[in-house]
Amino acid sequence: xxxxxxxxxxxxxxxxxxxxxxxxxxxxxxxxxxxxxxxxxxxxxxxxxxxxxxxxxxxxxxxxxxxxxxxxxxxxxxxxxxxxxxxxxxxxxxxxxxxxxxxxxxxxxxxxxxxxxxxxxxxxxxxxxxxxxxxxxxxxxxxxxxxxxxxxxxxxxxxxxxxxxxxxxxxxxxxxxxxxxxxxxxxxxxxxxxx
Ligand code: SF4
Numbered sequence: 001x002x003x004x005x006x007x008x009x010x011x012x013x014x015x016x017x018x019x020x021x022x023x024x025x026x027x028x029x030x031x032x033x034x035x036x037x038x039x040x041x042x043x044x045x046x047x048x049x050x051x052x053x054x055x056x057x058x059x060x061x062x063x064x065x066x067x068x069x070x071x072x073x074x075x076x077x078x079x080x081x082x083x084x085x086x087x088x089x090x091x092x093x094x095x096x097x098x099x100x101x102x103x104x105x106x107x108x109x110x111x112x113x114x115x116x117x118x119x120x121x122x123x124x125x126x127x128x129x130x131x132x133x134x135x136x137x138x139x140x141x142x143x144x145x146x147x148x149x150x151x152x153x154x155x156x157x158x159x160x161x162x163x164x165x166x167x168x169x170x171x172x173x174x175x176x177x178x179x180x181x182x183x184x185x186x187x188x189x190x191x192x193x194x195x
Contacts, residue, residue, distance in 0.1 A: 008040050011118040014111055018091050024107040026092035032059035036087025036115060043193055044079065045121040046070065047112065047131040048168060050090035050100055061086045066169040070127075073169065073182065077190040085119050087112060089134050100130055109134070113154060116161070123192050124152055124161055125185075128168030135163045142167065147185050149192075164189050 001009070019033050034051040037060060046062075054064035062070050071081050090100050090108050112134075116124065126132035129142040136145065137153045145165035152161035166185040167178050 004041065007118045007120065010114060011040050014114040014118065018111045021091065021108075021111075024092075024104045026090065026094060026104055029095050030092035031056045033091050034059055034061050034088060034093070035091060035111075036061045036085060038081070038085035039083055040085070040119060042083065042085040042119055043122040044083070044125070044189065045085040045087070045116065045119055045123070046074075046125045046127055047135060048086070048088045048127045049130045050088050050097075051093040052097055052170075053093070056093035061088055062169075065173055069169040069172060073186060076183065077186050077193075085115070085121065087115055089130050105130070105134065116152065116154075121161060122159070123189050124163045125189060126163055126165045128171060131168075132163075132165035136165065146181060147188075149188065162192055164192075 015035050018035050021027060021033060034055045038045075048062060051061065052064055052066070054067070055061055061067070070086070074081055074084055089112060090104055091111055094100055094104070124135055126135040126145075132142055132145045133139060135152055136150045138145070142165065146167060148165060150163045150165070152163050164185050166182050172179050172182060
């Protein structure tokens with residue numbers, strides 16, 4: 001089996017496990033597990049916080065208004081949604097879209113770790129506080145992390161995976177003035193992908 005086939009198989013196995021997961025109480029309130037989707041060989045992977053109402057209903061990541069804005073962000077750097085992989089820190093929706101709890105993140109993180117291990121992107125973009133902090137293993141606020149490049153701590157052997165922390169598209173819907181900051185961050189990502 002080639003390396004690419006082995007990594008794809010790992011992703012499918014992870015999907016199968018996540019789709020019936022009951023490791024945390026969110027399994028009792030979710031409608032659908034939202035594993036994430038996209039290109040299994042993507043150079044660029046986005047990580048958000050958790051599914052919202054639309055995602056929970058459809059079982060797909062970033063399909064609501066924030067998802068439409070994320071699609072525009074991806075297209076602004078010359079890529080299509082199907083070129084990248086999009087996932088969340090949590091695979092199930094927290095009730096009323098409340099913030100993820102630490103226990104939930106700890107229960108769910110093996111899925112994201114295995115997704116990243118299988119996809120092995122060149123660049124990870126952390127969308128918002130929870131994703132940025134998880135990827136960079138820090139408690140610093142997103143205002144400090146945004147725009148700063150870091151390394152994915154659990155990358156393992158092989159080429160390091162760069163992390164760009166930026167604002168979540170849902171935040172941009174409420175604060176359109178911050179779009180220019182995200183554009184600056186995405187220009188850096190675009191250059192990293194060219195290297
Ligand atoms: S949020 Fe993650 S750990 Fe919790 S039930 Fe869903 S898939 Fe399992």
